Amino acid sequence: MIEELRAALADRLGPEAVSTARADLAGYEQGARYGQGRAAMLIRPADTAGVAAAVRACRVAGLPIVPQGANTGLVAASTPDASGTQVVLSLERLRGPLEIDPLDRTALVGAGVRLSALNQALAPHGLCFPIDLGADPSIGGMIAANTGGARLIRHGDVRRNLLGLEVVLADGSVLDLLNRNRKNNTGIDLKQLFVGSSGALGIVTRAVVEVHPLPRQSATALLVPRAPGDVPRLIGDLEAALGDFLSACEGMSRNAMACALRHRPRLRNPFQGGLLPGYAVLIELAASCGPDVVDLQAMLENFLAPRLEDTLADAIFGRAEDLWALRHAISDSLKEEGKVIAFDIAMPRSALPAFRAAATADLARDWPWLRVCDFGHSGDGGDHFNLVWPHDAAEPFDPACVEPVRALVYDRVVRDHGGSFSAEHGVGPYNQAYYDRYTTPDRLALSGAVKQLLDPEGRLGVVRFGSPDTTDNGATP
C-alpha cells in the first residue's frame, strides 16, 4: 500500500517529491535535540496544491502525517514516532513566494523559507523580521512553534508579527486566511488557532508577516548586579528610562559562563581579572535612527554610571560581538561539560531570582553534583534553566534522574510562580506528559474539542491536546 501511494504521489508531485528509501528518510527522522523515530514515507511537495494533494492521499490511505519545517524544533514535534507508520510531510520546498512590500512593511512568505533567507531578502529594503533565534528555522515551523527568542522584549513573538496565514487542513482543503491588513476585526481570528499548535491543527503553507526597520545602531553592555535579586528592579529602571530602545536583556549564570569559556577557548573573558560574577546580564539597546540622531552608547553609559554606586558591581562595554559570542556559546558548550537536562521555562520576571534560588537548593539536596548552568531571556521572564550532570562527576549519569528532576523544576515553575513549562519551544512528545499534568481539565477538554473539530481523524502532528484518557491521534504521551 505504501508503495502504491508512493507511486501515485510521484506521478502527481514529481519523483523528487516522494521517497521511502531509508537513506533519504534518515535526516527527517531525527530531531535537532529530541525525537528519533522511523517514517513510513517522506513527501516534499513544492507548493500548496501539492501539500493539499499529499494530505488527501494520506487520508485515503489512512496514514498519519507529521508536518516538518526545517526540523530545528526542540520538543520533538516534527519527527515521527517509532511506529514506522507516520508520513513526514516536509515543507522545505515551499520556498516561494517571497514577496516584500517595503512601503507596507509586510512580506508574503512560503512556509519553507528560512528565517535567514527572509532576512537576506529584507535587508536591501532596510527591513528585517526581528525574531532572533539560535537556529535557522523555516517560517512555517516558527509559526507552528510561535517562537520567541532574544529580541522578544522589543518585538514580541511570531504571533505578534503575523498578519495572515494559508493552511492546509486535515481534510486536504486549503484555508485561505491570508491578510495584509494591520487591523482587520471581521470575526473570529481563525489564524490564531494554528499559531503555536505544533502542526496538529493544520499545515501552514504561506504566511504574511509584519517586518520592521533594520536597526542602524546598537549599544551593548554586560552588567554585573551586586545581587541577583536586584535584576528585576534594574530591568524595570532600564525600561522606564530607555525602554524605547531596549532590544535584549539576557541573563547568564556563573556556571553557564564558566562552561562556555572552558570549552570555547577562543572566547574572550570580559570580566576584570577574568573573575566570573555569580550572574551577569547582557543588555542591548537598538535604534533604527543613526548615531547622528541618538547616541545609544552615550545614553547607556549615562544610565549605568550612577548605578555603579549602588546596584551594579560592574558594567562592561566590550565589543558587542564578543559579549554576544559568550551568550551564544553557552547552549552548545554545556554538552561538552556533561549530560544536559534542558529547560525552557518562563514566569513573571520578578519571580526569577526566588525561583532560581529555591530550585537550585532543591536540586542540591538529591543531586548535589548537578550543576545549574542557566541563562536566558531575563527581561521577559524566560530562563533556560539547564542542568549539567558533569562527565567527571563521582556518580555516572543516571537517566532515571531526568523525570524526577524535570518534575521538581516544573512544579516550582508552574505551581509556585504560575510560570510556563514551555516558554518558546512549544509542545511536543518531549513535554507531552507535562502538558497533560499542568493543563487544567477544562482547558484539556476545550483543546481536545478544537483538535477534534479541525482534525477529527487525529491525522496531523504528534501532540495530543485533549485529555490523556482520550486518544485524539496517534501520539504517545
Place this chain on the structure above:
Amino acid sequence: MIEELRAALADRLGPEAVSTARADLAGYEQGARYGQGRAAMLIRPADTAGVAAAVRACRVAGLPIVPQGANTGLVAASTPDASGTQVVLSLERLRGPLEIDPLDRTALVGAGVRLSALNQALAPHGLCFPIDLGADPSIGGMIAANTGGARLIRHGDVRRNLLGLEVVLADGSVLDLLNRNRKNNTGIDLKQLFVGSSGALGIVTRAVVEVHPLPRQSATALLVPRAPGDVPRLIGDLEAALGDFLSACEGMSRNAMACALRHRPRLRNPFQGGLLPGYAVLIELAASCGPDVVDLQAMLENFLAPRLEDTLADAIFGRAEDLWALRHAISDSLKEEGKVIAFDIAMPRSALPAFRAAATADLARDWPWLRVCDFGHSGDGGDHFNLVWPHDAAEPFDPACVEPVRALVYDRVVRDHGGSFSAEHGVGPYNQAYYDRYTTPDRLALSGAVKQLLDPEGRLGVVRFGSPDTTDNGATP
C-alpha cells in the same frame, strides 16, 4: 417566567443586580452609535461567580444573553434586538480586581474596569495601557472588540497586549486562562478565540494585560504633503528614520478638518492664512526617556526640514493639544454638518491614496452632494471614510442610499485592495450583512463550527459567525 427568574437572581445576586423595570433598562438598550432594542431583563452581577450564576439561570430559562461592557461599541454588538426576549448581562460592576505589578508591567483587571480607571491606577507607577480611543470603554468590551485606536502603530491592538483571560462560557462554567507570563507556549492559545469575537463565544470577566512605560515627552507636527499620494512614502521614510518613536500617524481630509473648524469655533485653525490643504497628517513621536536624553522635538524638525524642499508643502509645529483637538473634533462635528454614513475600514497603507481617489469618484457619480470627510489612522492603513449628506443639500437625506453607498465603498475596500470592512470596531448587527458577504464559505463554516462548539445553543451575543443559511443564534442579519 421572567418575574420568577428575576426574583431568583435577586435572591442570589442581590436586588441591585437585577431589574425588569423599563426605566432601569433604557440606558442598556441603546447603543453608542447604532443598536436600539428592547431587553427582557438587565442583570448586573458584581463578580465572576455572579456572572456564571446568571448565565446558568438564563440557560435554564432558555433566554439569550447579550453581554455588555461600557456599551461604547460602534457596531451594535452590545445591545439587544427588538424582540424583547434577550437578557442584557452588564459587566459594569466587575470593577475588581485592579492589581498592578509594576516590576512585571502587568495588570490583572476586572472586565468592568474602564480604560480611564486603569490608566489612572497605572499612572503613579509611571505606566499606562497604551490603547488610545475616543471613547472610554471597559476592558472586557475592549477585548471583545479587539480595539485599536490612534497609537496602534506603536503599541498594537488589545490582542497584542493581552496575556491572560478569565471567561464565563455559555454553559455557565468559568474557564480560567489567566496567565501573567510574557511567553507561554503550552498548547492551543484558547484565549485568542475570545478576542474580537463580540462576546458571542464567551463572556470576559477578568484579564491580565501587559502595560507600558508612560511617555515622558512627545513631539507633534501637522504635515501637509504636496500630494496625497506622497503620504505612504513619507510614513515609510519616517519609520525608517524615527520609527522607534513614532506613536501616531493620523490623516485628515480637507472636508473633515473644515467641518471640525466650522462647528467648533474655539478650535485654532493651524494652517497658514487659515487655508486648508487637501490632506494633512498629524505625526506624533513619543519616548519614555526625557528630553535630556533624547530631544524629540529637534529630531522631528531635523527630519522634516529637508522634506520641505520636496514632498512636504508645509510642516506645522503647533501645541500638541491644539493639533490633537482638531483631530478629535472631527467625528462628532460631522453630525452637525449633516447625516453621517460612517466607516471603519483598513487596507495596506500604500493603497489608501488610490482607494480614496477611486471611491470618491465613484460616489460623486450617483451622489454628488455626499461629502467625503475621511480621517483616521493612515500609518496603519486605517481610514474612517465617513460621508456626510449635508443638511443643506438640495436633496433631503434618503435613507435608502445607505446600503448601496456602503456596498460600493466596502466592495472597493475588500475586493480591490484586500482590505477590511471593520478595522477596529468589530462585527455586530450593524455590519453582519457584510460579514456574511465578504467571509469566504470555508471561513464561515469553520467560524460557525467554533461558535457551535462554544455555544451550542446559540445563547451568547448578537453576531452570527456561521453561514447565513444556518441560525446559530437569535441574531438577525
